[in-house]
Amino acid sequence: MTILKMTPEAEASGLTAEIYDDDRRSLGYVPSHTKAMSLNPEAYMAWESLIKAISSSLGLRRYELVTLAAAQGIGSTHCRLAHGKKMLSMLGEDELIAIARDFHTAGLSEAEVAMMDYALKLSTDAASMTDNDAQKLRDFGFSDREIADITFAAAARNYISRSVLAMGVDLDVPEGVSDELQKALLSPLPQMQSKLAAPRKRSAGD
Template identity: 80%
Template sequence: MTILRMTTEAEATGLTAQIYDDDRRSLGYVPSHTKAMSLNPEAFLAWESLTKAISSSLGLRRYELVTLAAAQAIGSSHCRLAHGKKTLSIMSEEELLAIARDFHDAGLSEAEVAMMDYAVELCTDAAAMTDADTQRLRDLGYSDREIVDITMAAAARNFISRSVLAMAVDLDVPREMSEELKSALLTPLFPLKVPGLGSIT
């Protein structure tokens, strides 16, 4: 449990109230991680502006797949649950369940799996990555801009996920999420086998 004194929804004004309203519209509730990061609302809005620029360029499906893979590699239950909820707006629960359990065996295209593998590598050992990692994405049809977008999406997830984990922010379970999906999103999938790296634990 975090020691931070967060602004309640009833107390929120100005930029903080705006941030809370945005989450109520997109998620149906205001999670604790939003309340924690909104203690500096200007910085939080700047980060949201960055992620919106990335997702609008990359496309929502790709952005959410990269985010789910990155959050899993980081060990961020907060982001897995929040983005699992968001992903249900663009795919069925059945498809998301398969991805949450093992995206390598979820019927995704080879390009989508490679993109998610790349996100996992970035979030676990970015210093070990080489041109071979980006070349794999290029060989599967991604443009240089798309490769940069995928990289920035995964890297941006590290900022929010690791910040929330470091501050021991409470975990909120999205409303109306099935127990089966919640369990799949919260179950670690390690070791992850990534081409070129083998098993990541």
């Protein structure tokens, strides 16, 4: 539980009230992480604008897959649950459970797996990244702008996830997330170092 005093919903005013209202409209409730980040509502709105610019350019499916991978690398249960719930509007629960457990074996395209590997590495060991990491994405057909957007999406997730973790924000479990999906989303980070290090083979159809 955070020691920070967040603004109660009944006492919210101005920009903070607008942020809370937006979450109530889109999610049906105001998550604890929204309340914590709204301690500086101007900064939170700037982050929201950044996310919209990135996701609209990258595409929502790719953005959410990158987000799941980055959140897994960070160990952010808050973002894994929140974005797992969002992805239920795009994917069936069984497919999402498979992705949450290990996206390498979930039936995603090789390009999507490479994109998520990149986000995972950025979130666990960014200092070790080289041009080879971007080249792997280029080899799968990603444009330079798409590579930049993947990078920005993962880096932006690091900002929000690490902020929420550092502040000790309570974990909210969104309605509609089954026990099985929760378990998959909250499972510890799999041992993926060998998969990250090994070059991925492209199929003849790619």
